Amino acid sequence: MTRNFSTLAFPSVTGLTTGNRIERMRAEEVRKLVQRAFLFPGAPRSVVFAATEQENVSCSWLCASASEVLAAHVAGTVCIVDANRRIPSLHAHCGVENHLGLSDCVENDGPITLFTQQVRDNLYLMPAGTNTAEWPTVLTSPRMHTRIAELRKSFDHVMFYAPPVGRFPDAMLLGQLADGIILIIEADNTKRQEAKRAKETIESANVRLLGAVLDNRKFPIPEAIYRYL
Numbered sequence: 643m644t645r646n647f648s649t650l651a652f653p654s655v656t657g658l659t660t661g662n663r664i665e666r667m668r669a670e671e672v673r674k675l676v677q678r679a680f681l682f683p684g685a686p687r688s689v690v691f692a693a694t695e696q697e698n699v700s701c702s703w704l705c706a707s708a709s710e711v712l713a714a715h716v717a718g719t720v721c722i723v724d725a726n727r728r729i730p731s732l733h734a735h736c737g738v739e740n741h742l743g744l745s746d747c748v749e750n751d752g753p754i755t756l757f758t759q760q761v762r763d764n765l766y767l768m769p770a771g772t773n774t775a776e777w778p779t780v781l782t783s784p785r786m787h788t789r790i791a792e793l794r795k796s797f798d799h800v801m802f803y804a805p806p807v808g809r810f811p812d813a814m815l816l817g818q819l820a821d822g823i824i825l826i827i828e829a830d831n832t833k834r835q836e837a838k839r840a841k842e843t844i845e846s847a848n849v850r851l852l853g854a855v856l857d858n859r860k861f862p863i864p865e866a867i868y869r870y871l
Contacts, residue, residue: 686821688800694840695808701826705803713765718798721766730770743771754792790819807840814847822850
């Protein structure tokens with residue numbers, strides 16, 4: 643059953659004039675997302691974040707930010723996985739190198755934790771990696787299934803950042819190995835038909851659609867009113 647997170651209003655960075663206020667509002671919406679998606683009995687422990695048909699920089703930011711907030715609210719370990727092999731970005735967000743990672747763990751032996759980097763006490767990152775093998779072949783290999791299973795056993799929570807649902811099969815393949823997908827919809831840029839196609843793609847692949855988040859929503863309220871929010 644889809645949990646509706648679309649009421650979460652992630653403001654556009656151009657929607658307001660005061661940068662600190664925007665940051666506070668976005669941080670509060672991330673906190674709400676984590677509470678509604680991960681902090682309840684029987685909540686999913688392995689989730690894929692993906693946009694609809696276009697690359698969305700906010701998708702990687704949401705995945706990383708939600709992971710950071712989740713790590714701050716749980717005693718267990720959280721691992722962020724950069725599964726966007728074509729345009730990796732989570733290593734930059736976490737301030738580390740894109741060294742050994744997801745693409746490398748499939749082709750090499752060793753504990754799965756060897757391919758992760760500790761970001762803080764209970765938060766870890768598995769970068770996209772540097773292996774240049776044909777990614778679609780690697781992604782669909784039995785070895786990938788084994789490694790994802792090892793990730794889920796090694797960490798209490800695993801958060802994947804994947805390419806857009808409508809452009810590549812990555813999100814669907816990972817979603818089948820995880821507990822489901824959270825779909826990122828960008829206000830003013832994601833067409834209704836695109837969102838509908840993405841939903842149908844997810845459902846046809848027998849992947850659980852956990853919820854949707856509306857990002858970059860603009861607030862047509864005068865600036866002065868936000869001072870009281």
